[in-house]
Amino acid sequence: MSVITDNSASASSGRGVRDEMVAFVIMAALLATVPFTGIYPFFVMQALCFALFACAFNLLIGYGGLLSFGHAMFLGTAGYFTAHALKVWGVSPELGIVIGTAGACALSVVTGWISIRRQGIYFAMITLALSQLVFFVYLQTPFTHGEDGIQGIPQGMLFGLFDLSKPTILYYVILVAFLLAFLLIFRTINSPFGEVLKAIRENEPRAVSLGYKADQYKLMAFILSGTLSGLAGSLKVFVAQNASLTDVHWTMSGEIVLMALIGGLGTVFGPVVGAFIIVAMQQYLAGFGQWVTVIQGAIFVICVLTFRRGIVGEIAALFKRSL
Amino acid sequence: MNKKISALMLGTALALAVGTGAFAGDKVVKIGVLNDMSGLYADLAGPGSVIAAHMAIEDSGLTKKGWTIDVVSADHQNKPDVGVNIARQWIDVDKVDVLADVPTSSVALAVSNLVKEKNSIMLNSGAGSSDLTNKSCTPNTIHWTYDTYTLAHGTGTALTKSGGNTWFFLTADYAFGAALERDTTAAVEAAGGKVVGAVKHPLNTADFSSFLLQAQASKAKVIGLANAGGDTVNAIKQAAEFGITTGGQKLASLLMFISDVHALGLQTAKGLNLTETFYWDLNDGTRAWSKRFQDRMKNHAMPTMVQAGVYSSLLHYFKALDQLGENPHDGAKMVAKMKTMPTDDPIFGKGSIEPNGRVIHPAYLFEVKSPAESKGPWDYYKLVATIPANEAFTPLDKSTCPLLKK
Amino acid sequence: MVDVKTAPNASAASGTAKAAPGAALLEIRDLQAWYGESHVLHGINFDVRTGEVVTLLGRNGAGKTSTLKSIMGMIAKRTGSVRFDGQELIKMHSDKIARLGIAICPEERGIFSSLNVHENLMLPPTVRSGGLSVEQIFDLFPNLKERLSSSQGTKLSGGEQQMLAIARILRTGARFLMLDEPTEGLAPVIIQQIGRTIQRLKSEGFTILLVEQNFRFASTVADRFFIVEHGKVIDGFANSELQANMEKLHTYLGV
Amino acid sequence: MQALYAQLLVGLINGSFYALLSLGLAVIFGMLNIINFAHGALYMMGAFCAYFLLNIFGLNYWYALIIAPIVVGIFGMVLERTLLKQLAGLDHLYGLLLTFGIALIIQGVFQNYFGSSGLPYAIPPQLQGGMNLGFMFLPVYRGWVVVFSLVVCIATWYLIERTRLGAYLRAATENPNLVRAFGINVPRMITLTYGLGIGLAALAGVLSAPINQVRPLMGADLIIVVFAVVVIGGMGSIMGSIITGFALGVIEGLTKYFYPEASNTVVFVLMVLVLLVKPTGLTGRAT
C-alpha cells in the first residue's frame, strides 16, 4: 500500500481540530466579504467550485492513499446531468443539483468497483483510462452535444426563492454549498470511518488482520470523493452556464491533482489554497497562451522534487499544527 | 510580445475592477477579437484577424475625430466554455463593446447566447453555421462573410449538377460540421442527387485513414468534406495516399480557405472546386487592401475571407458609430442602427444586412489552378461562377429566425 | 586446517579485535549502518585474515546479514571503517567494491527467475584475473552441468540453486567471498557437499566470510567465530575453543 | 470485404504504435519503477526531431529514423539523471506526477512555438504510392510502418531476452542491489534503459510523422490508450507488451469495421473486462 503523503499522518489531536475550526471560520468570513471588495465574483465562484472539487479529490488521495487520475469524469458527469436536467427537463435548481450529484455518485460506484482492484500506479492508470472511456462516451452521446457542449443553461430560482441569475445571490448560494460540503469532508476525516481509513492507509495488512475488509472502505472513500466531486460539477453549471467536454477531459483530472498537490495533499485547507492559486494563475496568465501549461508543469516538477508537503503542509509543519 | 504584455496588464486590472456601471455616451470603444490563435483555424483567422481589426480602425478615421479605440484579443482554443469565459470577463470586467471574428460555430453559438444576455455585440466572421441567423439568431449578432448555406449552394449544387450525384460526408463533429452537412444535403437533394452515408470525426483529427476507408467503401461519387482548416487539408492529403481520387471518387472540400490551398500546395489541391466570398485578386479594391494586409503579416500571407470579413464588419460598425457621434454602449441599439445602413466597402462590395443579422453579398465558385497555370505566389484561383447575393444566402422567407415573426 | 593457536577476542567495547600473525585482509572498525531510520548495526569490529574462513553467528535479526551487506556497500547509510587490502570501502558504491575482488552470495541465494541457468551462471562480470574457469566450476559442482540448459534458474532445487549461487561468484576472480547462510533449508547430504566445497575453496586460497545459524556445520569449516548480537560483535573465539564456549552459544543463539 | 482488410491494416498501424510505446513503458517500468507519463511527449519530440532534421538540416526521413531516437533518447537520459533520479526511495506515484509535469512542460513549449495544429511531414519518396493487392489498396508507407515496427519490436525483444546486456537488465529489474554488488554499474544501466525506452518512443514518433502530422499534442491522447494497453497486458513480459499492443490495434481496426461508434472506446472496455476477470492483466505478475 502506498502512502503518498505524510501530511495527514500526524494525527489530528483535539488541538488540531480546534485549530482547523478557527481556520475554517476565518476562511468563511473572508469569503463572505468578497461581494463587497470589488473582486470579480465570477472568478471567486469558479475558484470555489474547483476548491470543492480539489477537497473531494484530496479525501481519496490524502486519506485513502489512492491517486485517482480520472476525477474529471465525476465533475463532468454531474455537469452534464445537471445541465441537461435544467435545460431540457426544466427542473428546479435544487433538483438539478441532486440529479447531477446522483449521476456522479452512480458513476463512482461503478468505476470505483472496477478500479479498486489494483493499487498504486495501476490504480492511477486505470482511473485515467476509465475517465477517457467516459470522455468518449460523452463525445458521442447526443444529449451532451459533443464538441458544442450544452450552452445557455437557465439558472432558475433556488427553492423558488433565490434568483440565481443575480450574481450576488448566486455567489452566496455557491459559498454556502461549498462551506457545507467542506464541513462534511472535514467531518468524514474525523469520523469513525475516517479512523478506519487512516488505519488502512497506515498498515493495510494489519487492518485486514483485524477483520477490516480494506477494499470496502476504499470503495466507500472513492464513492464519497466521486459524489462530492459531482456536487462541485453541478454547482459549476450555475456559474459557467454551460457544460462541456473540457470538464471531462484528462487535462482537468491533471489540474485537480495539481491543485491538491500545490496546496498540500492530505491537508484540510491545502486543496482550497491550491484551487485559488491555480484558478487565479489561469485567469491572470491567460495572455501568455500555452505558457500556462508550461508553468503548471513546472509547478508539478517543483512540488514533487522539493515541496512535497505543499504550501499548507509546509506552513503546518512550520508551526507544528495540522491544517 | 506587445500583445502579451497588454494582456497581462489587462489581467492585473481585473482584480481591481469595480462596478462603475455603464458609461452612457462617450467616445471610447473596445474591440475584442476572439478566435483560434494557435489551433487548426489559426491560419485562416488567428493573428491575421487582429491585423484586420487594426486596419479597420485606421481606415475608419475615428481616432482623428477624438475616439479612443482599443483592441484586445484572446485564444478560445475552439472550446465553447473557454470562449464564453473569456467573453463574459471581457464584457463584465474589461467593458468590451464588440466581439469580432469568433470562428468555430460551437463557440460562436455559445458566445451569441451570452452577448444577447449581456446586451453586447458580436460581429461574426469566422463561424460557418447558418443557425446564427436562423433558429439561434439574436438582436445582438451580425453574421458576416459566409455561412454553410453559401457553401452548400455554391459547391454542393455545382458538383451535383456536373454529375456527382451520390454523396458521402466526412463531417467534423460539432455545430459547423452538422450544419454544413445538413445544408449541403438539402442542396444536393434539391439538385437531384442522393446522400448515401456520413461519418463524424472529432475536431482536429490527424489520421483520416479509417474515415476515408468508410467513404471509399460507400462507393459514393463525391466525398463531401464537411470540415475546415487543418482537418480538410489532412483529409485531402490522405485521400491521395489511399488511392481514393485515383479510384474515381471526387473530393468536395465544402469549406476551404486560401490558407488551406497554400498549405496543401497546388500539386495536391489543383482542380478542387470551392466557394468563397472574397479573393484577393478579384478587383483593384481587393488587391490594394490585400497588399496592405500582406505587408503586415509576419509570414506574408494573403488575407482569407474570414480576415477580410473582420475588417469589413468592424468598418461598418465604425461607420455607424460615426453617424451616432458617440458610443451608446448598448448592443441591440447599435446592431439595429447598423442594419439600417447598407454595407459598402472595397472588399465585399455593396450589400445589406437582413433583419435576421445576415449580411448579404455575392459569393464566388472558384477552381484551384494547376501549378502550370499559377503565375506567382498566392495566384491560386480561377473564377468559375459568381453567385448573386440573393442566391448565396438563405432567402429571408425561409429563415427560421424568431426575430422575423414579429 | 589452519591451526588457530591464539584465540582472538573481539571486544566491542575496546574496539580492538586482536590481530593474530598473518595479514588482515579485511579490517572492520566501528561499522554502523541504518535502513532508513532504523539503526541496525551499532559498531561492528572484527578482522578477517587472508586465506581463513571466518563465521559470524547470531540470532535472527542480530545484524549478521546487515554486516555482510554493509561490507559489500549494499546498505547506503553506513559509518565507521571497512578496510579491504588496505583500501577504505566505507564511501564506495557496491559496484566499485565488487571490482576490488569481493563477492557476495546473498541469503536466499539470489537466483534470478527471469534468467536461465546459464545466464545466471555467467551474469557477474569478471572483475580480475584468477577466477575459476567454467570447467573448473563444473568439476566442483558436477550436477550443475546437467542443469545448464534448464530454462529458469529458480526451477532448480534448493541445493542446486545454492551451488549455482556459489558457482557464479567463483568465475569472477574475486578472492574474498561472503556466503550468507548457504545451508539454509537444505538437506543434510547437500549441506555436506557445500561443506566440502568451502574446504576446497579455502585450500585454493580463497578467503571466506560465512554467516551461519547452523553452527555444527560452521564448525566443520570455520577457523574462527564471531558472535553478533544487537548489531555488535560481542564475542569471538577460535574453532578449537568451540566446545568451551558451548554454554555461551546456547544463551546467545537461543538454541 | 476490401474495407475490412483496409481497416485491419489501419488497426495494425495503430497497433505498431501501441506496441512500440507500451514496450518502452514496460522496459522503463521494470528498471525505474516509474510509469513514464512523459512517454507521449517524448514520442511527439521524436516526430518534431524528424521535422527539424528535414527543415533545418535538410536531413531526410532515413537519417531521422536513426538520429531522432538517439537525440531524444539522450534528452531522456538527461531528464533521468537530473530529475527522475531524485525520486529514489519515494512512493512510485511521485514518478507518475513528476513525469506528468514534464509532459506538460514539453507539450506546452511546443504548443507555444508551433500551435496545436499539425505541421506537414511528407512521406519519403521511396515509400510513396500504393499497391493494389486485389483484396485491398495498400499505401506503401503504411505497410512499411507495420513491418518496420515489428522488426524493431523483435529486435528489442532479442536484445533483452537473448543477450548478455539483456540478462543484466532482467537481473537488475529483479534485484538491482545484488546486480550492483556483482560489479555492474546499475545507475548507468538505469539511465541507458530510460534512454532505450525513450528512444523507442521517439522512433514511433518518426514513423508516425508522415501519417499523423507533427503536432505538439500528438502523444497526449495516445498515451492514455497505451496506458490501457499496459493495464490489459500487464508489464510482466516484453513479448506480452508487443503482442497486446498489436492485438489491440487489430481489435480496434475490426471495431472500426463492424461497429465504428465503439472504436474509440473498445480498448478501454477491454481493459475493464480484463480487470474484472484477471486484475493483474493478461501477462502480468501480481504487484
Added chain:
Amino acid sequence: MADEFILETHGLTKEFAGFLAVRDVNLKIRRGSIHALIGPNGAGKTTCFNLLTKFLQPTAGRIVYNGKDITSMAPADVARLGLVRSFQISAVFPHLTALENVRVALQRQHGDSFDFWRSKSVLDRFNPRARELLDDVGLSEFADTQAVEMPYGRKRALEIATTLALDPEMMLLDEPMAGMGHEDIDKIAALIKRISAKYTILMVEHNLNVVANLSDVITVLTRGKVLAEGVYADLTKDERVKEAYLGAGHG
C-alpha cells in the same frame, strides 16, 4: 464447538513457481493450548502461517477452523471468525496513538466503522476498555504516544493488546520475540503465558528457550514438511530434530 481441536489442516501445500514451500502439512491444534511451530530458517514456518490466516492461498489442502472449512475465505473474514494473527515485523498503525491503535480494533466489533457523518468522538466510549487493555500489557503510560515513537518491545506489546481487543478465540503469533533483547523477551513470554489462559495460541518462534518454556506442543518443520511433533523434552532427544535444527555435521 466442543471439538477437541480448534484448528486442523489437511494436506496443506503451497507452491511458489516450482518451489514447494509447504508440502502436505497436517496440523491439529488443541483448544486452549500453546502450540509452537519451529524449524530452521527456510523451513516454511511463515508460509504456513500466512496460509492459515489466508494471506496466502494454498495450492492444495484444506484448513478447518472450529469445524468450519475456511480454505477459500478472505483474510478479513477469517479474522472476524476469531482467528487473529500478529506479524513478524511489528504491525502497528505508526501514526496513531497507542490508545487509538487499540480503539481501531475495538471499533470493528461495533459496526459503526462506515459512519462518515458522525464525529469520531463517538469512539470515546471505547476509551475505558482500551485503557484496560493497555494496562494489561503494561502500556498505560504510552496511551497518548504515537506508536512510531514507542520502543520496539513496547510495539510488540501494543500489537498484542490490539489483537486482544478483538477478543479472539485463537491467536497466531509470528515470531513474537524476533529482534528483542532478553528483558523484553521475558516480559512478552510472561504476557503470552498469562493470556494463554483464555485463548488458544499458535506461535512461530525461533528462540528455542522461549518455546521450551511456553509451549504445550511443538511441531518441527523442515523444508516445508512436518518432521516431528511432541513436547520439548521428547523432541530434544530426537536425533532427526537435532540434525535438522542444530545442523548436520560430518566427520
